[in-house]
Structure formats: structure tokens, C-alpha cells
Amino acid sequence: xxxxxxxxxxxxxxxxxxxxxxxxxxxxxxxxxxxxxxxxxxxxxxxxxxxxxxxxxxxxxxxxxxxxxxxxxxxxxxxxxxxxxxxxxxxxxxxxxxxxxxxxxxxxxxxxxxxxxxxxxxxxxxxxxxxxxxxxxxxxxxxxxxxxxxxxxxxxxxxxxxxxxxxxxxxxxxxxxxxxxxxxxxxxxxxxxxxxxxxxxxxxxxxxxxxxxxxxxxxxxxxxxxxxxxxxxxxxxxxxxxxxxxxxxxxxxxxx
Numbered sequence: 001x002x003x004x005x006x007x008x009x010x011x012x013x014x015x016x017x018x019x020x021x022x023x024x025x026x027x028x029x030x031x032x033x034x035x036x037x038x039x040x041x042x043x044x045x046x047x048x049x050x051x052x053x054x055x056x057x058x059x060x061x062x063x064x065x066x067x068x069x070x071x072x073x074x075x076x077x078x079x080x081x082x083x084x085x086x087x088x089x090x091x092x093x094x095x096x097x098x099x100x101x102x103x104x105x106x107x108x109x110x111x112x113x114x115x116x117x118x119x120x121x122x123x124x125x126x127x128x129x130x131x132x133x134x135x136x137x138x139x140x141x142x143x144x145x146x147x148x149x150x151x152x153x154x155x156x157x158x159x160x161x162x163x164x165x166x167x168x169x170x171x172x173x174x175x176x177x178x179x180x181x182x183x184x185x186x187x188x189x190x191x192x193x194x195x196x197x198x199x200x201x202x203x204x205x206x207x208x209x210x211x212x213x214x215x216x217x218x219x220x221x222x223x224x225x226x227x228x229x230x231x232x233x234x235x236x237x238x239x240x241x242x243x244x245x246x247x248x249x250x251x252x253x254x255x256x
Contacts, residue, residue: 091126
């Protein structure tokens with residue numbers, strides 16, 4: 001199994017990162033993709049990569065909640081890192097209007113610039129989209145015909161939102177712990193997406209799946225997401241593992 005979105009480099013894991021990695025291996029996780037958040041997180045990201053280069057991959061981007069008036073300067077300072085390290089994607093990028101719409105325009109401009117990086121460098125994107133699908137699709141639409149593949153991380157949308165996204169491009173969808181929640185509507189959506197466009201993820205340390213809900217999430221728990229996905233799609237765990245792993249490899253989030 002591949003956890004295609006995990007922040008195991010964050011401070012929440014400073015006391016037991018080695019044990020967290022071992023639990024992931026024991027749970028059958030073969031690779032972990034780590035998306036960046038801001039300038040300050042880059043060094044943490046690199047430190048974790050240097051410790052486990054064979055089983056983690058790096059994505060570079062500015063998280064939408066970190067976009068403020070200085071977004072252009074921050075991106076200017078992030079971009080040189082592309083020439084220094086082996087990044088597999090641009091992320092975590094996108095638009096988040098759930099808590100605050102103050103920086104809506106800046107988030108759209110920052111996303112536009114980072115999607116241009118995807119085109120220039122032929123790297124896939126990892127999109128964070130929360131209460132902002134219209135805005136994200138507006139920006140993505142500017143790159144129609146140019147855009148490499150990408151994933152809508154932590155996707156929790158309804159079937160009609162999958163249809164809206166597919167009008168812009170044939171992208172992947174990251175499915176995590178929300179699938180396991182009692183009141184989740186994702187069991188209605190994942191059959192519409194189809195297993196051939198699903199990636200497994202945890203978004204550690206956030207949104208732990210049942211039976212760990214309310215605790216710190218970690219990459220080992222991607223196995224709980226996979227088991228739930230197999231049940232929802234009426235298939236077996238080995239099929240979910242094989243197809244989602246292949247999806248991550250085709251998206252080049254894992255170098256084979």
C-alpha cells in the first residue's frame with residue numbers, strides 16, 4: 001500500500017517518528033508521499049527524506065492556508081528548491097475558503113503560478129480544495145490541454161462534483177479516513193470515481209479513520225482506509241492494494 005499524502009515530518013511525530021515508520025511498514029505500507037506546507041516546513045521535509053530516502057517521496061508547494069499578501073515572495077523563495085532535490089509533485093497547493101475568504105484572490109493567483117510550475121516541470125499536482133471547487137476549477141481550466149495529471153487530495157465531494165471535475169480533466173482522487181466515518185457520504189461517491197482513479201491517503205496527523213478516530217493519524221492507518229474501500233466497492237483488499245498502488249505509480253508519485 002502507498003500512503004499518497006502524509007505529514008509525518010511535522011512536529012506531531014518528533015517523539016516517535018521511527019516507531020511511526022515501523023508501524024507503517026508492519027501494516028504493509030511500502031511508500032509515503034510527503035507534501036510541503038510552507039517555507040518553514042521544507043527543512044523538516046528534507047530531514048525526513050534524508051533519513052528514509054527509499055520509502056518516502058517529496059512534493060513542494062505552498063499550502064493554501066499559508067497564502068497571504070506575501071505569497072509571491074514566498075513562492076520566489078520556494079522555487080529554487082526544485083533544482084536541489086528530487087521532487088515528485090507540486091503540492092500541497094489549492095484553495096481553502098472554509099474558515100476565511102480574506103485571501104481568496106491571492107490563493108487563486110498562487111495556485112495559478114504553481115500549476116504553471118506543473119506544466120513547466122511536467123510534475124503532477126496535489127490539490128487541496130475545501131469549499132472552493134468553483135475557484136479551483138476556474139484556475140485549472142486556464143491550463144486545459146497543458147496540465148499534467150494530478151490528484152484532488154482528501155476528496156469528500158458528491159458524485160455531481162466528480163462530474164464537474166471531469167469536465168476539466170481526468171484526475172485522481174485521494175480517499176482517506178473520512179470514508180470510514182459513520183455519516184460520510186463518500187460510499188456513494190467512490191463507485192462513481194472508480195477504483196482506477198483512487199489513491200489511498202491518510203493526511204497524517206489529521207482525520208484518523210475508524211477505529212482510530214479522534215487520535216493522531218499515522219500512515220499505518222491507511223490499511224483501515226483500504227479495508228473500508230474494499231468493502232464499499234465489494235472487492236478484496238489485495239485488489240484495492242494492487243490497483244491504488246498502480247495508480248500512484250502511474251501518476252509518478254513513486255519512482256519505480
